[in-house]
Amino acid sequence: xxxxxxxxDTYLLGKDQSVLDCLVEHGAPxxxxxxxxxxxxxxxxxxxxxxxxxxxxxxxxSLKLQNYFLACVCRPTEDIExxxxxxxxxxxxxxxxxxxxxxxxxxxxxxxxxxxxxxxxGQFINxxxxxxxxxxxxxxSVPQHDEHLHLHVRRLPDGKVSxxxxxxxxxxxxxxxxxxxGDCFYVPGRPEQEIVLIGTGSGLAPLYGILRDALNRGxxxxxxxxxxxxxxxxxxLIDELRTLARDHTNFDYVPCVSGEEPSTGLAGGxxxxxxxxxxxxxxxxxxxxxxxxxxxxxxxxxxxxxxxxMKDIYADPFNVNAAP
Amino acid sequence: MTEKKLADWWTESHASLYAQIGGxxxxxxxxxxxxxKVLADPRINRFFEGVDMEKQAAxxxxxxxxxxxxxxxxxxxxxxxxxxxxxxxGLNDSHFDAVMEHLGATLKELNVPEELIAxxxxxxxxxxxxVLGR
Numbered sequence: 001x002x003x004x005x006x007x008x009d010t011y012l013l014g015k016d017q018s019v020l021d022c023l024v025e026h027g028a029p030x031x032x033x034x035x036x037x038x039x040x041x042x043x044x045x046x047x048x049x050x051x052x053x054x055x056x057x058x059x060x061x062s063l064k065l066q067n068y069f070l071a072c073v074c075r076p077t078e079d080i081e082x083x084x085x086x087x088x089x090x091x092x093x094x095x096x097x098x099x100x101x102x103x104x105x106x107x108x109x110x111x112x113x114x115x116x117x118x119x120x121x122g123q124f125i126n127x128x129x130x131x132x133x134x135x136x137x138x139x140x141s142v143p144q145h146d147e148h149l150h151l152h153v154r155r156l157p158d159g160k161v162s163x164x165x166x167x168x169x170x171x172x173x174x175x176x177x178x179x180x181x182g183d184c185f186y187v188p189g190r191p192e193q194e195i196v197l198i199g200t201g202s203g204l205a206p207l208y209g210i211l212r213d214a215l216n217r218g219x220x221x222x223x224x225x226x227x228x229x230x231x232x233x234x235x236x237l238i239d240e241l242r243t244l245a246r247d248h249t250n251f252d253y254v255p256c257v258s259g260e261e262p263s264t265g266l267a268g269g270x271x272x273x274x275x276x277x278x279x280x281x282x283x284x285x286x287x288x289x290x291x292x293x294x295x296x297x298x299x300x301x302x303x304x305x306x307x308x309x310m311k312d313i314y315a316d317p318f319n320v321n322a323a324p
Numbered sequence: 325m326t327e328k329k330l331a332d333w334w335t336e337s338h339a340s341l342y343a344q345i346g347g348x349x350x351x352x353x354x355x356x357x358x359x360x361k362v363l364a365d366p367r368i369n370r371f372f373e374g375v376d377m378e379k380q381a382a383x384x385x386x387x388x389x390x391x392x393x394x395x396x397x398x399x400x401x402x403x404x405x406x407x408x409x410x411x412x413x414g415l416n417d418s419h420f421d422a423v424m425e426h427l428g429a430t431l432k433e434l435n436v437p438e439e440l441i442a443x444x445x446x447x448x449x450x451x452x453x454x455v456l457g458r
Contacts, residue, residue, distance in 0.1 A: 036395045038386045040378075057348060058385070300377055305364055309356060310381055 005048070005081040013075075019044065019055075019082060020071035030071065030084070037073035044071045049080035060311055062120075062183035091128065091176040092117065097148050098171055102236040105155050106202050107166050109137075110148040117180065119143065121209025122288070124316065125179035127151070127161065135161040138206035138290065138316060139180065142213050149177075152205035152236075184288060184316040186213045190221075193312075194285045197225040198275045198299055201234065203291025206316050208237060210288055215248055224252045224279065228271025230259030235266075254278070272299040276306070283307030286314070293317040341443050342394035345436055351388050354430050359384045361426040368422045371410050391427060391448040403454035411457045420452055 002013045004022055013022050020042050023030045032042040037057060051069035055076075059068055071082070098110040119125070121142045128134035141150035155166045169175070184206055195214060197207045204227050211225060229235050234257075241253040254274060255266050262268040269277070272295055279285070282303045289296045289303075296317040303313055346353075359381055363369050372380060390396050407415060427448055431441045 034386055035397050036386075036389065038382065038389055038396065040382050058352065297377075301363065304356075304377065305360060310378070 002076050003079045004076070005079070006083070016075055018072055019069075019074040019076065019080070023071065032072055035072045037070045040070060042071040043068055043085055044074075044082045045069070045085055047081050047083055049076060049078050051080065052076060060183055060314075061187040061189070062185055062314065065187065066183070086181075091178040093174050094149065094177050096169055096171050096173045096175060099165075099169060102152060104233055106236055107153045107155070109151040109153055109165060109169075111151070111175070111177070112148050113177065117149065117177070119149075119180035120185035121213040122185035122206040122290075122314075122316070123180035123182040124206070125149070125151075125177045125181075127165075128176040128178070129161050129164050131176070133160060134176075134178065135159075136181075138182075138184075138203075138209070140205040140208045142209055142216060144216060145212065150205075150209075152202040152208075154202040182316060184210070184290065184314045186210045186217065186219070188217050190286075191217075191219050192221045194221045195219065195223045195288070196275060196279055196282070196285055197223070197288045198228075198272050198291075198295075199226070199289070200228045200271055200291035200295055201318075203227075203316070203318060204237060206290045207288060208241075211244070211251070215244070215251065220250060222250050222252065223248075224254065224275075226254045226256055226267075226271040226275040226278075228256035228258060228269075228274070230257065232257055232260070232263060232266065270295070272302070275299075276302060281307055284309075284312075286312045289313070289315040289317075291318055341440060341447070342389070342392040345392050345431075345440055345444070347394070350434070350436075351385055351392065351394065353434060354388050355381060355385045357433055358388060358426055358430040361430060362423065365422055365426065368419050371413065371415065371419070387448075388427075390451075391444045393443070393447055400451075400454040403451050404457055407455045408457060415456065417452075417456065420455060424448060 004011045004013050004019055006023060006028055011022050011026055020030065020032050020035065030042060034041070046067040046069060051067060051074055055069040055074035056064045068085070092113055092115055094111040094113045096109065097112050100108045102108050119139055121139055124136045124138045126134040126136050137151040137153055139149055140152055141148065153162050153165045156162045197211060199207045207225060207227070211223060214223060225241065227235060235255050238255060245251050245253045256269060256271045256274045257266050258270045267274045285308060287303050287308055289299050296315050300313055300315055304310060363372060386396060386398070390398060424445060428441055428445060431444060
C-alpha cells in the first residue's frame with residue numbers, strides 16, 4: 001500500500017497507478033499534457049520519499065538531484081509527498097549581516113538565515129520587502145566556504161525591491177526569504193568536462209558561486225568565465241577573479257566591455273560574442289548562462305547549434321521586467 | 325484520422341517500431357540531432373523564432389516518439405490545434421517536406437535500417453493533413 005500526499009490530502013495509490021492518474025482521478029488540479037513522460041508538463045517534486053529513477057528519465061541532473069519527477073510515469077514504491085515546483089517552500093526569516101557596494105550599481109548583501117538553508121551555489125532565493133513584494137536573487141555564496149548567503153543586487157530604475165535594498169535596508173534588519181529554487185548549478189561528475197560560464201551585469205552572482213563550487217569540488221577540466229558589461233565601471237570582483245585564475249591553472253577569466261574601447265586586460269564586445277569567438281565548438285562542453293534574458297536565449301540557441309547538448313546548458317535568465 | 329485517436333492506430337499497426345529503433349534511448353539520441361537540423365534550416369527556422377528551447381525540444385521529442393510509433397496520447401485534433409497558428413503564418417507542404425527530410429537524415433545518421441526509416445516516415449507522413457489543417 002503506497003500513499004500519496006498532495007496538498008492537504010493523502011490518497012491511496014492503486015496498483016501500478018501513476019501519481020498523475022491518482023491525482024486526476026481525485027480531481028486534484030495538476031497540469032499535464034502527453035501522459036507519456038515526454039512533454040514534462042506534469043513536472044513535480046517529491047518533498048518526502050524518493051521518486052523512482054524511471055520517473056526522472058530525460059530530466060536534467062540538477063532537477064534529479066532535487067527529487068523532481070514526471071507525475072505521469074511515476075509509480076512510487078514507497079510513500080511520497082508531492083508538490084508542484086513552485087509550491088515547494090515556505091518563507092524563512094534572515095538577518096542582514098552586511099551591505100557593501102560592489103560597483104556603482106550593484107550591492108553585495110550578506111544574509112544570515114534563522115534556520116539552515118540547504119542550497120547550491122547558483123540557485124536563487126526570493127527576498128521579500130513585504131509579504132506581497134518579493135524579487136529573485138541568485139546565490140553567489142558557497143555553503144561550505146561562506147558563512148552567510150551572498151547576493152549581488154543590481155539597482156534597477158524604479159526597482160521596488162532593489163531600490164529599497166540599496167537605500168533603506170540596514171545591517172541588523174530582518175527580511176523574509178523563500179527558496180532556494182532553480183536548477184542552474186554545478187552538478188558533480190564528469191570532472192574533466194570543459195565548462196564555459198557566460199554572464200552579464202549581476203549575472204556574475206550565480207556564476208561566481210558555480211565557479212567556486214566547481215573548483216572546490218575538484219573540477220579538473222578547463223573553466224572559462226566571460227563576464228560582460230557596457231563599461232569597465234560595470235564590471236566587479238575583478239581582483240577576486242584574477243586571483244582565482246592565478247591560483248587555479250584550469251580557470252580563465254575574460255572580462256568584456258561592449259560600450260567602450262577595451263583597456264588592457266579586457267576583451268572588446270558582448271560577453272557571449274567574445275565567448276563564441278573564442279570557443280567556436282560547444283560539443284561536450286557544459287555551459288552556464290546568466291543575465292539578460294535576450295542574451296541568455298540567444299546564447300542558448302547558438303551554443304546548441306554549436307554542438308552543446310541541451311542537458312549541458314544551464315541558464316538563469318534575469319527577468320528585469322517582473323510584475324510590480 | 326481526426327476522429328479516431330492516432331495513438332490507437334499507431335499501436336495497432338506499428339507496435340514494434342519504437343522498440344525496434346531502440347525505445348526512449350533512441351528518441352533521446354535523435355531529438356538533438358533532429359532539432360539542430362530543424363533550427364539550422366533557413367526554410368523553416370522562422371517558425372521557431374522566439375520559442376522557448378526546452379519546451380520546443382520536448383515537443384520535438386514528442387514528435388519523434390510519435391514518428392517511431394512510441395507511447396503518446398496526441399490525436400489528430402491536437403495536431404491541428406497545435407499548428408493552427410503556424411498555418412496562419414504560412415505553414416505549407418514545403419515546410420512539412422523539410423521536416424520530413426530532417427527526420428530521414430537524422431535516422432540515417434543514427435544508422436537506423438532503411439525499412440525502419442521508411443516506417444517512421446510513413447507514420448509522420450500520416451499527420452500531414454492534420455498538421456496543415458486540411
